[in-house]
Amino acid sequence: xxxxxxxxxxxxxxxxxxxxxxxxxxxxxxxxxxxxxxxxxxxxxxxxxxxxxxxxxxxxxxxxxxxxxxxxxxxxxxxxxxxxxxxxxxxxxxxxxxxxxxxxxxxxxxxxxxxxxxxxxxxxxxxxxxxxxxxxxxxxxxxxxxxxxxxxxxxxxxxxxxxxxxxxxxxxxxxxxxxxxxxxxxxxxxxxxxxxxxxxx
Amino acid sequence: xxxxxxxxxxxxxxxxxxxxxxxxxxxxxxxxxxxxxxxxxxxxxxxxxxxxxxxxxxxxxxxxxxxxxxxxxxxxxxxxxxxxxxxxxxxxxxxxxxxxxxxxxxxxxxxxxxxxxxxxxxxxxxxxxxxxxxxxxxxxxxxxxxxxxxxxxxxxxxxxxxxxxxxxxxxxxxxxxxxxxxxxxxxxxxxxxxxxxxxxxxxxxxxxxxxxxxxxxxxxxxxxxxxxxxxxxxxxxxxxxxxxxxxxxxxxxxxxxxxxxxxxxxxxxxxxxxxxxxxxxxxxxxxxxxxxx
Ligand code: SF4
Numbered sequence: 001x002x003x004x005x006x007x008x009x010x011x012x013x014x015x016x017x018x019x020x021x022x023x024x025x026x027x028x029x030x031x032x033x034x035x036x037x038x039x040x041x042x043x044x045x046x047x048x049x050x051x052x053x054x055x056x057x058x059x060x061x062x063x064x065x066x067x068x069x070x071x072x073x074x075x076x077x078x079x080x081x082x083x084x085x086x087x088x089x090x091x092x093x094x095x096x097x098x099x100x101x102x103x104x105x106x107x108x109x110x111x112x113x114x115x116x117x118x119x120x121x122x123x124x125x126x127x128x129x130x131x132x133x134x135x136x137x138x139x140x141x142x143x144x145x146x147x148x149x150x151x152x153x154x155x156x157x158x159x160x161x162x163x164x165x166x167x168x169x170x171x172x173x174x175x176x177x178x179x180x181x182x183x184x185x186x187x188x189x190x191x192x193x194x195x196x197x198x199x200x201x
Numbered sequence: 202x203x204x205x206x207x208x209x210x211x212x213x214x215x216x217x218x219x220x221x222x223x224x225x226x227x228x229x230x231x232x233x234x235x236x237x238x239x240x241x242x243x244x245x246x247x248x249x250x251x252x253x254x255x256x257x258x259x260x261x262x263x264x265x266x267x268x269x270x271x272x273x274x275x276x277x278x279x280x281x282x283x284x285x286x287x288x289x290x291x292x293x294x295x296x297x298x299x300x301x302x303x304x305x306x307x308x309x310x311x312x313x314x315x316x317x318x319x320x321x322x323x324x325x326x327x328x329x330x331x332x333x334x335x336x337x338x339x340x341x342x343x344x345x346x347x348x349x350x351x352x353x354x355x356x357x358x359x360x361x362x363x364x365x366x367x368x369x370x371x372x373x374x375x376x377x378x379x380x381x382x383x384x385x386x387x388x389x390x391x392x393x394x395x396x397x398x399x400x401x402x403x404x405x406x407x408x409x410x411x412x413x414x415x416x417x418x419x420x421x422x423x424x425x426x427x428x429x430x431x432x433x434x435x436x437x438x439x440x441x442x443x444x445x446x447x448x449x450x451x452x453x454x455x456x457x458x459x460x461x462x463x464x465x466x467x468x469x470x471x472x473x474x475x476x477x478x479x480x481x482x483x484x485x486x487x488x489x490x491x492x493x494x
Contacts (some may be wrong), residue, residue: 021243080265131252132265
């Protein structure tokens, strides 16, 4: 296990160095996107429209933040990760089209996303579920908000972060998926647990 | 000050304390888990949780963006008058805390699919009543997170399988929930009574301190056995692998109908928030789980 401090835009080369269980801190631009934003981004791509910003080398955060306006500035109140599996149906095309290098969320993602990460060079960083204060502290500034018509949680919040983390690399760009490994191990442990408790499976 | 106003003020304080600072036993259990966790990914997650709760405590901000559904548990001394005023006081306290703390508005009208905006609505905050001897009112608040609530489960087991069936049900429920309830979790497990009674006892068991085993040694033994078994699954903190899938298992039971074996598992996440205070007849207030800051 190694710890890496990365600054956006992140190159494919740097991403390929990371392995599952490594810890990453990100400085630079992080963009929040949930279901609706993923959907619209892919639609834009299909129609040949440009996105409000170039996502290449950036980190996308599965998060619906609580944001308040102080004067004319937006301030992040809480920014914990949301469950990532909902984005599984979009993420492979998203990574392919926009060359996003890091996906941040909780709970992990499935085979489709793992394959795309291997092919195009991206990783999934698990951020601690519920650790909203830690997340908010690392976000120094809200640079912009786009697609606000989707609503506060679904909009694209373009954030400037300083050492955002710790992120545990849970899917790397070599086809490894820590959540899947743990799930299999768990199933493997089950028989021994049943046996110890005197339960017939 | 009227009893109603006193209760309201105490409940606002309790809500603030609960969402910004974990009770001592949970903090201790998390620190201990961090020391003893052997998986690196698990340790990283536990460290992040510890940093997060420390920061929340220092800045007095909610430790998690989901400040939960608000549930109260009242132990009302039978000699106290004006008990009918308490419900109103708790509703007002919830509304006030929503803006003063602030809490995330988490009460959605399921028919209109609209957020009521102030954490109150039909039957919420939910109030559990217990009448006890004496003249003290004890108020506990449990802001209950959605992620861990979504995996709570109950089942009508086959009576013939007895406690073995219960053990299997608990293990299977934990495996099924995986990383969803933000482990390490606290489990409330209960059986017997009836469908509603089992779940109610399971939820109540979440209120018991982690340092306090069940007073019946047989049940205390079951708690230990379940804790060990669940922590052998390897799910670990945030489902990233490790020893600490749960911090504790609290069990309770009721006698059962000959034909039924209801069983319930209530999950709490690492953000296992609760706060308790007592209001005495002379207006004195004693905070039991937290120091009032
Ligand atoms: S499950 Fe608990 S810790 Fe996780 S996001 Fe929900 S309330 Fe927060």
